[in-house]
Amino acid sequence: MGAVSSRLPVFPWDKLEPYKATAAAHPGGIVDLSVGTPVDPVPEVVQKALTAASDSPGYPTVWGTPELRDAIAGWCERRLGARGMTHQGVLPVVGSKELVAWLPTQLGLGPDAKVAYPRLAYPTYEVGARLARAEYVAYDDPTELDPAGLKLLWLNSPSNPTGRVLTKDELTRTVAWAREHGVLLFSDECYLELGWEAEPVSVLHPDVCGGSHEGIVAVHSLSKRSNLAGYRSAFLAGDPAVLGELLQIRKHGGMMTPAPVQAATIAALGDDTHVTEQRARYAARRTALREALLGHGFRIEHSEASLYLWATRDESCWSTVAHLADRGILVAPGDFYGPAGDRFVRVAFTATDERVAEAVRRLAP
Structure with a gap:
């Protein structure tokens, strides 16, 4: 076991513990804006579906x-504008992090393969490559990568951590480049329904992919849009040949979404009202925190979508983390997402209204 764990970096969140202790010691308690975990209730329609399916003694199917x-x-046709979706073009997964971490292994990649992901990125893209012993490469522009040996290209729009949204033209150019070079493209679109200053577009939109899903797969999660992080509900959509191969592998691995969660997912995807209501909550929290951070001397870059503000005081990210921890506010240091983030912090607006209001008060001049 040690041989496998030795391939991996230090779990980044462990480094934050001393600052968490400082923030927790604040007289008014901690305001934890470090992790983008939902805090609002699971929609009632989803809870009812889960309860109704709770008597599920048999094995679910992968x-x-x-x-x-x-x-x-x-949902893909209605929300993403995808065309020609069939059962062969979709695959439920047990939360998107599991998929990201194990995808290179399930694709059979190894030391002779390269996995590429954005320069500032969710750390699990790199972890997935390390688990498979594949080479990993960070990019600024994916179309400037050396395609030799490149087997898997990750896109992430809207981005975690920056909230940057790739334009339709950028996506179209990247899809065309990947196809030209025979590179499999996976697009992590888990924050797609949380656009604030831009309207995110899926790689499955016909204007991007030309109406064909060959060589491309989109990754979606219900954790953010439906408060289902605790349910572990996500899915893939795209190239049937790729998903068919993954289905066979995942059958052998027993990677099954529990039957009650499947029923809850159906309810969540069929109801847009709760998504609109949750967006409104996040929009209000985002506005309050954004104004407070700007008033406190921060500069905010990108952040046009997702559940985060990408903020800087033009100093070491750890100095900023310490500065805010002294005020009882915990944020994520930007270098968790790559060395290019070492002067930024990621501020989540997933805390309750009361805690967000408290953070705003503590940030006031």
Whole structure:
């Protein structure tokens, strides 16, 4: 076991513990804006679906029920503008982090393969490559990568941590480049329904992919848009050949979404009202925190989508973390997401209204 864990970096969140202790000692308690975990209730329609399906003694299937596949395919067509979605073009997964971490291994990649991801990125892209013993490469522009040996290209729009949204033209150019060079493209779109100053577009949109899903797969999660992080509900949509191979592998691995969660996912994808309501909550928290940070001397870059503000005081990210911890506010240091983030912090607006208001008060001049 040690041989496998030795391939991995130090778990980044462990480094934050001393600052968490400082923030927790604040007289008014900690305001934790470090992790983008939902704090609002699971929508009632979803809870009812989960309860109704709770008597599920048999094994679920890896591919999910036909009703779940219908719900995913229908949502992709309705929300992403995808065309021609079939059951062969969708695959439920047990939360998106599991998929990201194990995808290179499930694709059979190894030391002779390269995995590429954005310069500032969710750390699990690198972890997935390390687990498979593949080479990993960070990029600024994916179309400037050396395609030799490149087997898997990750896009992430809207970005975690920066909130940057790739334009339709950028996505189209990257899809064309990947196809030209025979590179499999996976697009992490888990924050797609949380655009604030831009309207995120999926790689499955026909204006981007030309109506064909060959060589491309989109990754979506219900953790953010439906407060289902605790349910571990996510799915893939795209190239049926790629998803068919993954389905066979995942069958052998027993990677099954629990039957009650499948039923809850159907309910969540079929209801847009709770998404609109949750967006409104996040929009208000975002506005309050953004104004407070700007008033406190921060500069905010990108952040046009997602659940985070990418903020800097033009100093070491750890100095900023310490500065805010002294005020009882915990944020994530930017270097968790790559060396290029070493002067930024990621500020999540997933705390309750009361805690966000408290952070705003503490940031006041």
